[in-house]
Amino acid sequence: EAGVTQSPTHLIKTRGQQATLRCSPISGHTSVYWYQQALGLGLQFLLWYDEGEERNRGNFPPRFSGRQFPNYSSELNVNALELEDSALYLCASSPGGGRYGYTFGSGTRLTVV
């Protein structure tokens, strides 16, 4: 069974540009979660999608947005990139609502220069 896959592995963008990160959940999982791990700040919850809807959002500005597609894959968009957006972005999936545990992907390392 394939795990959670994220692409790209690394991404380098210039300040002010937009970044798009992608996540494919484990087959059968309907919930997708996005987390940011910036240096020295730990793992911060960004977004939760379930059945195509945004269910919860962390304390991040609106330029962080995303969506979930009918096949449950998800996209995270970060607009107007700032230097402090440089971080490891981790995606996780679960069967639904997180009650059965999350499985994480390998992450996308975003560098803003």
Added chain:
Amino acid sequence: GIQVEQSPPDLILQEGANSTLRCNFSDSVNNLQWFHQNPWGQLINLFYIPSGTKQNGRLSATTVATERYSLLYISSSQTTDSGVYFCAASTGGGNKLTFGTGTQLKVEL
């Protein structure tokens, strides 16, 4: 929201030693997980353990939900056990998983 605290923040062991990592949480949980983050950043799920005891090889975990803590035991540690260990928890209704600040473990020869 729920608060998750981990101790110790740093731990250095000699290969072959045993260790116990602790996680305290501030509310009733419907999800508690232990993860190991490897040097490349991947979070590897060790245990899904909102209550009870589980074992997987040299690792075991116990969660005492009524007293709001969980313990991760590592026996006969190996250098490959090095990395950061995170505890994460969520309350009911599918709320987000909140992470502790982690325990940085280094196992030396």
